[in-house]
Amino acid sequence: MWTRLSALFFAHTCIFCQESVTDPFDLCRYCLADLPLSGVACESCALPLTEAPPSPPHTPMQCGRCIKSPPTTRHAVSCCHYSYPADFLVLRLKFAGQLKYARVMGQLLARQVTLTNRNEVDLLIPIPLSPGRLRERGYNQAAEIARFAARSLGIPMRASVLSRPSDQRPQTELGRRLRSRNVLGVFRCHQNLAGLRCAIIDDVMTTGATAFEAAKVLLAAGAESVDVWVFARTPV
Numbered sequence: 001m002w003t004r005l006s007a008l009f010f011a012h013t014c015i016f017c018q019e020s021v022t023d024p025f026d027l028c029r030y031c032l033a034d035l036p037l038s039g040v041a042c043e044s045c046a047l048p049l050t051e052a053p054p055s056p057p058h059t060p061m062q063c064g065r066c067i068k069s070p071p072t073t074r075h076a077v078s079c080c081h082y083s084y085p086a087d088f089l090v091l092r093l094k095f096a097g098q099l100k101y102a103r104v105m106g107q108l109l110a111r112q113v114t115l116t117n118r119n120e121v122d123l124l125i126p127i128p129l130s131p132g133r134l135r136e137r138g139y140n141q142a143a144e145i146a147r148f149a150a151r152s153l154g155i156p157m158r159a160s161v162l163s164r165p166s167d168q169r170p171q172t173e174l175g176r177r178l179r180s181r182n183v184l185g186v187f188r189c190h191q192n193l194a195g196l197r198c199a200i201i202d203d204v205m206t207t208g209a210t211a212f213e214a215a216k217v218l219l220a221a222g223a224e225s226v227d228v229w230v231f232a233r234t235p236v
C-alpha cells in the first residue's frame, strides 16, 4: 500500500517522453538509452578516444594533445557527447530559461562520475558568469547543474569560490588559440582551498580553455587537485 502511495506522491515524468517514472531520476530507461553517453575518453580532457590505446596498466589514458602538454586539471569527466538530444538540454537550460533540465543534467553528471570512480572530491565549484551575463540570464546554468550533482553525490557545492569580474567575448565566437587568450586572468578565487580536492563544473567543454584557466586559479589558492566535470563535451 505504502509503496503504491509513495509511487503516486513521488512520481516523476521523463523529461523527453513524459512517461511517468518512479525513480527520482527524471528520465525513463528508453530515453536514457537514447542519450549520446560518453564512452572511452581522455582522462585529462574528456576528449572522446576512438579506442583505448594499448598502454600498460595504471598509466593514464590520454589524447595526443594531453600527452604532449598535460593540462592543469587532474581528471576530466564528461557525461555526454555534445549531440542530440544532449545539446537540446544544454541549449534549453542556457538560453530558454528551462531550469527544470538542470536537475536531470546534474543527476546524469553525478551518475557518470560515480560510474567512472571519479567521485573522490571534497568541493564542487561551478564556472561563474560575469555579473553582466548573470543579470541578463538571471541564473548561472553551471551552478544549477552543480547544485543537483552535489545533492546526488552528497558533496558540498560553493558557487562563491570563483568570480569573473568582467565580460569577455563569448568563447563560441573564437578559435582554439584565441579562446585561451580570451579567458587569461578572468577568474578570481575568494577562498583558501588548502588540502581540498575540487571539481570545476560546467555545462559544456570545447577546448577546455575556460576550465583549465579556472583550475590554475584554484591550484594557486592551495587546492590539492582540480578535476573538471562537464555535462557535454564537443569532439573538437
Ligand SMILES: [Zn+2]
Binding pocket: 014, 015, 016, 017, 018, 019, 027, 028, 029, 030, 031, 032
Ligand atoms: Zn522517456
Ligand SMILES: [Zn+2]
Binding pocket: 042, 043, 044, 045, 046, 047, 062, 063, 064, 065, 066, 067
Ligand atoms: Zn586529452
